[in-house]
Amino acid sequence: MEYLLRCIDCNSYYESDYIYTCPRCSGLLEVQFSLNADEIDFSLDGNNLSVWKYRSLLPVRINPISLNEGGTPLYKANYISEVSNCNVYVKHEGMNPSGSFKDRGMTVGVTKAIEIGRKAVACASTGNTSASMAMYAARAGIKAYVLLPAGKVALGKVAQALMHGARVISIKGNFDEALTLVRQVCEEKGFYLLNSVNPFRLEGQKTIAFEIVDALGVPDAVILPVGNAGNISAIYKGFLELRELGLIDEIPRMIGVQAEGANPIFRAFIEGRREIEPIENPETVATAIRIGQPVNAKKALRAIYESEGMAVEVSDTEIVEAQKLLAAKEGIGVEPASAASVAGLIKLSREEELSGERVVCITTGHLLKDPEEVIKVCGKPIEVDADVEAIKKAL
Numbered sequence: 001m002e003y004l005l006r007c008i009d010c011n012s013y014y015e016s017d018y019i020y021t022c023p024r025c026s027g028l029l030e031v032q033f034s035l036n037a038d039e040i041d042f043s044l045d046g047n048n049l050s051v052w053k054y055r056s057l058l059p060v061r062i063n064p065i066s067l068n069e070g071g072t073p074l075y076k077a078n079y080i081s082e083v084s085n086c087n088v089y090v091k092h093e094g095m096n097p098s099g100s101f102k103d104r105g106m107t108v109g110v111t112k113a114i115e116i117g118r119k120a121v122a123c124a125s126t127g128n129t130s131a132s133m134a135m136y137a138a139r140a141g142i143k144a145y146v147l148l149p150a151g152k153v154a155l156g157k158v159a160q161a162l163m164h165g166a167r168v169i170s171i172k173g174n175f176d177e178a179l180t181l182v183r184q185v186c187e188e189k190g191f192y193l194l195n196s197v198n199p200f201r202l203e204g205q206k207t208i209a210f211e212i213v214d215a216l217g218v219p220d221a222v223i224l225p226v227g228n229a230g231n232i233s234a235i236y237k238g239f240l241e242l243r244e245l246g247l248i249d250e251i252p253r254m255i256g257v258q259a260e261g262a263n264p265i266f267r268a269f270i271e272g273r274r275e276i277e278p279i280e281n282p283e284t285v286a287t288a289i290r291i292g293q294p295v296n297a298k299k300a301l302r303a304i305y306e307s308e309g310m311a312v313e314v315s316d317t318e319i320v321e322a323q324k325l326l327a328a329k330e331g332i333g334v335e336p337a338s339a340a341s342v343a344g345l346i347k348l349s350r351e352e353e354l355s356g357e358r359v360v361c362i363t364t365g366h367l368l369k370d371p372e373e374v375i376k377v378c379g380k381p382i383e384v385d386a387d388v389e390a391i392k393k394a395l
């Protein structure tokens with residue numbers, strides 16, 4: 001399908017695959033399709049869900065660099081439904097090839113890098129972006145460069161980026177600083193930037209919306225953690241496109257959840273603002289969303305306001321409680337940031353902001369991403385002598 005890039009700030013249009021921010025005003029770009037239902041070659045029949053099922057709505061022209069991403073499970077969550085008095089489903093994005101939703105964006109982003117002839121990709125990351133980008137760069141046979149905030153990235157994610165062959169550089173600074181720096185490095189070295197400022201990457205992530213509708217229809221609300229705010233913007237765009245194509249009538253309320261220590265979008269929302277004020281020193285156990293200056297804040301706030309959604313903040317204690325509940329009561333193992341979605345749902349249901357709705361919580365990353373946090377909150381295994389009596393005593 002034909003598309004252009006549109007600047008969300010100055011409304012300029014570009015017919016180019018070679019840019020990812022507005023050459024006129026440096027604003028964020030988004031892919032705008034000339035949507036035409038006749039060009040859709042999939043049906044929302046619940047079968048064979050995957051990112052590339054929806055290729056006719058993705059802005060690529062070559063065969064994809066793919067590792068079979070998407071098609072993640074949508075579990076009915078009976079215990080959480082009871083606790084929250086809602087009809088709750090969990091879409092477990094931790095079941096993607098690298099263990100997070102980022103793969104949906106990277107399969108498209110790295111394909112675009114190849115399509116336009118780039119030999120190296122780069123990103124700043126709280127961990128999952130780097131793991132996913134390194135994996136897809138390896139698959140494509142190009143170089144990957146990663147900037148991480150030193151000491152603030154979960155071990156599993158660093159391990160992935162290293163083993164997939166990325167050049168991993170930790171900086172003495174936070175994610176927001178790493179992002180500023182990597183943008184500069186990309187400009188100087190000609191690397192293709194794969195953070196969520198890249199509108200092509202976000203196109204892959206909108207397939208979460210397509211899969212939800214494909215498997216379930218349109219829920220009343222979609223709840224997800226928000227860090228750099230790309231995913232909530234992408235998913236909202238996915239629903240908008242389906243509505244414009246006449247494939248759905250309604251858009252779910254988009255509900256973004258932030259950690260109390262990294263909550264610029266929540267703060268903007270409660271004050272009715274469309275722009276954020278940066279948080280200087282963001283802090284939370286959910287390192288994936290430890291971000292004080294989300295680049296996609298404008299897109300995310302638009303998604304929240306236009307869908308009559310909400311932003312909510314949760315404490316680290318609430319995040320860990322929700323992570324335990326998902327793991328121990330539903331059998332769904334997620335990393336802390338992902339559990340923020342369920343923590344947000346529980347908080348909103350206690351405050352009677354939600355009741356009886358059909359809700360999809362998106363769990364963005366797998367439990368194995370952050371084993372150190374697990375040991376901190378669960379403790380180490382009990383160690384006893386290799387002896388039946390000793391074991392029985394420990395049972």
Ligand SMILES: Cc1ncc(COP(=O)(O)O)c(C=O)c1O
Pocket residue numbers: 100126127128129196225226227228229230231232288289335337338364365
């Ligand atoms: C597990 C997890 N959840 C949520 C997010 C936040 O996504 P976004 O930056 O698109 O808001 C991230 C981003 O790194 C993540 O890794």
Ligand SMILES: [Zn+2]
Pocket residue numbers: 007008009010011012022023024025026027
């Ligand atoms: Zn512009």
